[in-house]
Each structure stands twice: as structure tokens, then as C-alpha cells.
Amino acid sequence: MTRPPMSWEPDEVPEVPVEAQETGREPLRESVEVLREVQRRAPKLEGTPTGVPGLDDLFFTTVLDEAGRPRRVSLKGFPRYAVIHLTGVSDTGKSLMAEQFALQQAVIGNSTVFVTVETPAPFLALSLRERAKAMGIRYEDVEDRIIIVDAASHAVLRDDLPTLLNTLAYAIRTYKAKNTVIDSVTGLYEAREMLARTIVRRLYNFMKKWYQTALLVSQKRSGHEELSAEAAGGYAVSHIVDGSIVLAKKTILSAYDERLYGIPLGEVVRLIRIDGCRMCGHDTATRRMEITETGLVVVRESLQEMARRRRVGSAAEAAHPEE
Numbered sequence: 364m365t366r367p368p369m370s371w372e373p374d375e376v377p378e379v380p381v382e383a384q385e386t387g388r389e390p391l392r393e394s395v396e397v398l399r400e401v402q403r404r405a406p407k408l409e410g411t412p413t414g415v416p417g418l419d420d421l422f423f424t425t426v427l428d429e430a431g432r433p434r435r436v437s438l439k440g441f442p443r444y445a446v447i448h449l450t451g452v453s454d455t456g457k458s459l460m461a462e463q464f465a466l467q468q469a470v471i472g473n474s475t476v477f478v479t480v481e482t483p484a485p486f487l488a489l490s491l492r493e494r495a496k497a498m499g500i501r502y503e504d505v506e507d508r509i510i511i512v513d514a515a516s517h518a519v520l521r522d523d524l525p526t527l528l529n530t531l532a533y534a535i536r537t538y539k540a541k542n543t544v545i546d547s548v549t550g551l552y553e554a555r556e557m558l559a560r561t562i563v564r565r566l567y568n569f570m571k572k573w574y575q576t577a578l579l580v581s582q583k584r585s586g587h588e589e590l591s592a593e594a595a596g597g598y599a600v601s602h603i604v605d606g607s608i609v610l611a612k613k614t615i616l617s618a619y620d621e622r623l624y625g626i627p628l629g630e631v632v633r634l635i636r637i638d639g640c641r642m643c644g645h646d647t648a649t650r651r652m653e654i655t656e657t658g659l660v661v662v663r664e665s666l667q668e669m670a671r672r673r674r675v676g677s678a679a680e681a682a683h684p685e686e
Contacts, residue, residue: 419437419438421645421662423643438643446575452610461546462490473542475542477510478527479515480514480545480551497658514551524551548580559600563603606638614631615629623666632651634652649666651664
């Protein structure tokens with residue numbers, strides 16, 4: 364039985380959302396969709412080459428075989444349209460990896476906008492030429508597909524984010540760019556790290572709007588844990604982006620490390636780990652990384668594989684001590 368309205372109640376109650384009653388603001392209805400509708404706009408999950416030997420197969424997706432069992436399949440690169448955070452202390456190969464990515468993308472016909480925050484454009488061009496030679500790439504084949512935005516020489520691009528975003532939009536639209544590299548994003552919030560999360564969030568949303576596969580390079584302070592994703596600006600960067608890759612270096616100071624890594628005492632070993640990727644599956648091992656004599660980053664075997672090989676070698680020596 365329906366209760367009759369009280370004397371102080373209106374005959375008809377207007378349909379006012381609870382949120383509007385409590386805050387005085389209407390709900391943003393266009394932000395609410397069912398999965399079926401959203402799925403129609405979802406991009407296809409596919410990979411795009413990183414330009415770093417040994418890295419492409421560390422990102423993967425899962426498919427079901429004929430028996431319905433899940434099977435891992437390599438993406439052969441970064442997930443397309445992902446915003447990847449590449450962080451590490453100095454001299455770990457971050458800028459080299461960024462350059463290798465840009466050059467590899469140019470070779471396959473994808474233009475890349477390269478925002479250089481640390482190095483003036485002419486010196487970046489010099490570095491890219493050297494990297495191209497090391498990768499066996501003809502410079503003439505790629506020089507029209509890498510578009511440099513010189514934030515190192517133009518302070519307004521570092522200090523005023525709207526100007527940077529408008530400049531990026533112009534470059535992407537004009538040159539039909541598929542990728543964006545920023546080296547380094549840390550330079551956009553120097554001396555104002557409390558703004559790091561805001562700056563990175565706006566960059567992330569921009570990259571998604573323009574369907575960019577993006578590589579954001581950031582610096583780590585030497586006081587940070589070597590293989591954590593924390594960068595200058597705290598965890599704000601890694602929490603917002605789609606995935607993080609952490610680079611580190613370790614000085615060989617013990618006989619155990621010397622045996623494990625196969626590197627003499629006093630030398631430096633470089634390490635790499637994918638710290639997470641929300642868009643696809645990824646390898647979780649810490650791996651040895653090498654910078655070759657020609658200045659190329661190459662990802663090698665995992666530390667587990669190195670330790671296993673060492674144990675097998677030690678067992679063989681013990682079984683045949685006279686050989």
C-alpha cells in the first residue's frame with residue numbers, strides 16, 4: 364500500500380540525481396558507458412618494434428589454442444599506443460634506447476616526434492647519425508621521418524606545458540607521426556617536482572588522444588633503489604603510464620659477482636627489468652644488458668639463466684676435476 368504524501372511533501376518528486384542533491388552538480392552522463400559500447404572503439408593489441416635487440420619478445424599477449432589452453436605469443440615490440448616510462452640513473456642507456464626506437468620506427472615508415480629536453484637539436488642529430496650507423500641504417504632513409512622538437516634550446520617548451528602540447532599537436536598533425544619520444548620528461552618539472560603528477564597525467568592523456576606510442580625517459584636519483592620504477596618526481600610517473608622499464612648498473616665488487624656475471628672485479632654490469640605493463644603480458648625477470656662498443660643497447664639473458672648456467676658449469680667441474 365502506497366503511503367500518501369505528507370503535507371510538507373510535493374505531490375511529485377522531481378527526478379534529481381542523488382549526486383546533484385548532495386553537491387549541486389549534475390552527473391557527467393557521457394562519461395558512463397557499458398563495456399559493449401566501449402569495446403567498439405578499443406584498438407587492436409599489436410606490437411611495434413623497439414629497435415633494441417632482445418627486448419621485442421619480452422612483451423606478449425595470450426591466445427587460446429585449439430584445446431582452449433592459454434598460450435603466450437610475442438608482440439614483437441612495445442604494445443602499440445602504449446605510453447612507456449623508461450627510467451634509470453645516469454649512464455644506463457636510456458637515451459640510446461630512445462634513439463634506437465626512433466630510428467627503428469623510421470626504418471619501417473613510422474614518423475616519430477623526438478622532444479629533446481636535455482640535448483640541443485644539432486647534437487641530437489649527431490648522436491642519431493652515429494646510432495644509425497651502428498644499427499646498419501642508411502641515414503638518408505630515416506632523416507625525414509624523425510621530427511625534432513628542441514625544448515633544450517627553447518625554455519618556453521620546458522616551462523609552459525600548453526605551449527609544448529600545442530607544438531606537439533602541430534608536429535604530429537603536420538608529419539603524421541605515429542610515435543613520440545620525450546628525453547627527458549624529468550626536465551619538464553625540474554625544481555617543481557610537486558607538479559610531476561599533473562604534468563605526466565596531461566602528457567599521458569595527450570598521447571592517448573593522438574594515438575601515439577610514446578617513450579617517456581626519466582632520471583632516477585642515485586639515492587633511489589636501483590631497480591625500482593621510482594624516478595625524480597616520485598612514483599607519479601610510473602603510476603600513470605602504461606608500463607615502466609627500469610635500467611640499473613652494478614659495480615662488480617665480489618668474487619661471487621665476478622663468477623655470476625663473468626665480468627672482472629671493478630667492471631660495471633648493466634641490468635634491465637620491465638616493472639609492469641597494464642596493456643599486455645611481459646617478462647618479469649631481471650636481465651643483463653650490454654652497451655656495445657658501437658653504442659647500441661642489447662638485452663641479454665636473465666640473472667636466473669646466468670645462475671643456472673653457473674651451477675651447471677660448477678657441477679661439471681666437480682665431476683671431472685682432472686680435466
